[in-house]
Amino acid sequence: MxxxxxxxxxxxxxxxxxxxxxxxxxxxxxxxxxxxxxxxxxxxxxxxxxxxxxxxxxxxxxxxxxxxxxxxxxxxxxxxxxxxxxxxxxxxxxxxxxxxxxxxxxxxxxxxxxxxxxGLETRELPDLSLLPEEAALSSDLMDAINRAAGSLSEPLRIVFLLRDVEGFSNEEVAEILGISVPAVKSRLHRARAAVRTELEHYLAS
The missing domain is CATH 1.10.1740.10 (RNA polymerase sigma factor, region 2, helix turn helix motif)
Incomplete structure (x- = not known):
């Protein structure tokens, strides 16, 4: 939606x-x-x-x-x-x-x-934009979400993926990462704000 x-x-x-x-x-x-x-x-x-x-x-x-x-x-x-x-x-x-x-x-x-x-070896990253469980979503939306999530720092990206993509609770994410629930909420807030900014053009269309 x-x-x-x-x-x-x-x-x-x-x-x-x-x-x-x-x-x-x-x-x-x-x-x-x-x-x-x-x-x-x-x-x-x-x-x-x-x-x-x-x-x-x-x-x-x-x-x-x-x-x-x-x-x-x-x-x-x-x-x-x-x-x-x-x-x-x-x-x-x-x-x-x-x-x-x-x-x-x-x-x-x-x-x-x-x-x-x-010289450093350069490697082409694979296209992991769509996976089977995401078939119900618009491909354009999933591409936009993946790009936005990919732009996050690792700590924010992991929290965003576990909480908003995989559906774990704040408490479960805290258990998985070994951090406090307030830390999860703080990172999630920052991650969601960054993702919304990246998706602003798409969501407004």
Missing amino acids: RGKGRLDVEIETPSALQKVEDNDLARRAAEGDRRAFDRLVHRWRDRLWSVASRMCRDYDDAQDVLVGAFSRAYSRIHQFRGDASFGTWLFRIAANECMGLRRSELRKAERLERETDR
């Missing part, structure tokens, strides 16, 4: 039943049931890829985050207690993977800058 100064996106969030089923699958996986974990991967891979591709903004990095997150989740499944939803727990692992990758890339970039006799 279009409206000036307002962005309405239909968000599909996990149902209470799915959360119960996820917890049961996680318990069974912790007991050694590999098929139970495979079902969790099937349930969450698309949503995790959606966020990873936007957080990383690079196809290969997003693949690394996706594989790394599920690998760590599998190795740590016995640590999942069910206090938070499985999705919250999984997305926190993914967020840590992404931030760890970013720190590693920054260190590599610093080393490359010191190697004056070598």
